[in-house]
Amino acid sequence: MSENLQQARMASVTELAQELIRRPSRGGIDDYGPVLGVLEDWLTDHAVPHRRLCDDAGELVGLLVEIPGGRPGQWWALDACVDTAPYGDETAWSFPPDSGEVRQGWLLGRGAADSKLAAAMFCHIAADLLPRAADLHGGLAVLLDVDEHTSGFGGARAYLADEAAARPAGVMIGYPGLDEVVVGGRGLWRAAVAVHAPSGHSGSSRTVVGAISRAAHFVRLLDAADLPGVDDGSGFPLPPKLSVTSFHGGQGFSVTPDLCELNVDIRTTPTFDAHDAETLIRKAVAELDAELPAPKPTEITPVASWPPFRLREDEQPAAALLTAAAEAGLVVRAKTAGPSNIGNLLAGEGIPATAGFGLAYEGLHGIDERAHLAELPQVYAAYQRAVLDLLRAG
Template sequence: MRAPLPLDAVLGLASDLIRAPSQGGIDTPVAVLEVGARALGALGLAPRLLDDENGQPVALMAEIEGGKPGPTWVLNACIDTAPAGDRGAWSLDPFAGVVKDGWLWGRGSADSKIAVASFCHLAAELAKSKDSWHGKLIVLFDADEHTGRFGGIKRFIKERRDIGGVMVGYPENDIVNIGARGFWRAKIEVYGTAQHSGAVSPVPKNATVKLARLIQAIDAVTPPPPPEGAPFPLPPKLTVTGVEGGSGFAMVPNAASLNLDFRLTPAFQAPVAQKLIEGIVAKLDAEIPSERPTKIAALESWGAYKLPADSQLGTALVAGASLAAGRPVPGEVCGPSNIGNYLADLGIPATCGFGVTCKGVHGADERIEIASIPLVWDAYGHALEKLLIG
């Protein structure tokens, strides 16, 4: 029988993690990984840092082996965070880790340092009965997620492909996320002819004007909705997420580019998305020819996924969440792509979210509701007991 949630200890660790800034692409993750490693060691677990090919730390893990053979299950949460942004927009210091009015405030409190703190303590508690387990449990904390490189999970998977499933501790608890839209991302560059903007000769083709036409054409696309009753209920989504072009004031730009994010579904995967964009670009080049054709540079793509109805991992967490909540908690797909998509492409089952109630994720005043922590503790506790003990 599991002990009750050690709430003060979990909150204390979460606050310590928040006080070690780990903004992706801004802060080195060394300090926050040290906080996590000390916590795991103090709880009787054996922390291990994972380095990338350059010798830089990108993740922290601990492995607990059960007394009997069985699958390896993973509790995963990112230990790095989004940038804090404009600190003047925050009501409290984003790195103070303050408890106020029933909420824990700070950058990364929701995404996902409360999950790191909870999973450390939950793994240590469950380890007390490890002799009765069928299989192993790994806690994995990724310090390279918000950079977009996902170096921690990729480094882990290089050496550990013997995984029965991964539960990712993203926040929110209306549903258990058992799938997500995928993505196809590309950089598209259009071209024109450079010239002094004050020249008296006819104005040449302006790359930024052509780019504006391309953006309008992309914005006019309405991807098809899912068929009625489809098992994957979300439609594809197409978004221009960045624009670049021109320099100063005195030159007609000869090149301009945009970043494109195309969210995918099982019925609308990367080849379909790329073909659609290629058609838009070909039409634009025919209407506004230039010395060089528009260039589409496909960057990265992860497929959409949804766990099957008989998934051992999905059914365990759905049952655990429902038991903890005292109500049916459905397993459904979510819109944002995540590490679950990467794992699914490798054939590794993953849930991608059941967590605390929160506000301000990736914005100002990020915070989590302390009263929601026991729900999450019980949900994952029930699920892991089902997976490891039966």
């Protein structure tokens, strides 16, 4: 690509990202129609084949670009979410959250980092691929999904459930971060726990162990739980982690409540999986109910479970992306992330994924989100080369 053409392409990527940022698309808050409409218009104007994805209720949850190659082979996918985290305290921002302005080399606004710039980049890569598609094996899908920041992953689920879509051999997700290709992540097991007790007057002469006190004891049992460390034999570099993320019970001052509800989040690993996590919680519940009996047993309601995942550096699509990033002049390392992400959902479907490589950023999910544009040509070249290498290999 000539220097002038490259400059024009990067300017076009940035302009599309700006338009996306200027359409608020906070997960569970905003209507996704306007932001997806920007993408539909751009894809139509550039003759890139695409179609809408809807969930079981008929709600629009994403767009799917499909570019079939002219030769048999595997399909690969690029994925970028175009919904975002909420703005938080807008008065704390030094620019409007839907700015879209470029200032001193930074693209400003919610979604600049996660992941509207990646969506713009992947649309352009798809357009670049069209003229040479006949010579390529398999095909390329680009998933532009919403309902990601709600953790519902409606777009990804609709894509995987779509019988008309070719199932991808692997997915590269456009989360940001210049120095790392994320090749794995801890899984999770989540549950809501309802702790019961007799209710009573807080001033009563009768001693009552209320639900909040019982729940506090339960938290202490969890804090004392013996979680394994890193198992060097598994090759997974992070240990499991347990967190109590919500604690609600009672109202006012004069009543000791009969119910306290907790949310428990356990990050899992190959050697401490969802079964181990649930076993740990059930053991703690049994100890609680034995030590501080109540008329009604403590209830556990599992909410979500995703497996951990980790690709070797020589597995695809990790190998293609790591190699392409290095060839683009970037120094990157493979990383296993602590938080779970859409890669875990894909892992549960048996689909390998990378879950992050992109531009340097600040303010992700916080105030003053921005992405640094200086390395956009190299990041673009890395993804484009990785896609071409996979599709040429068949």
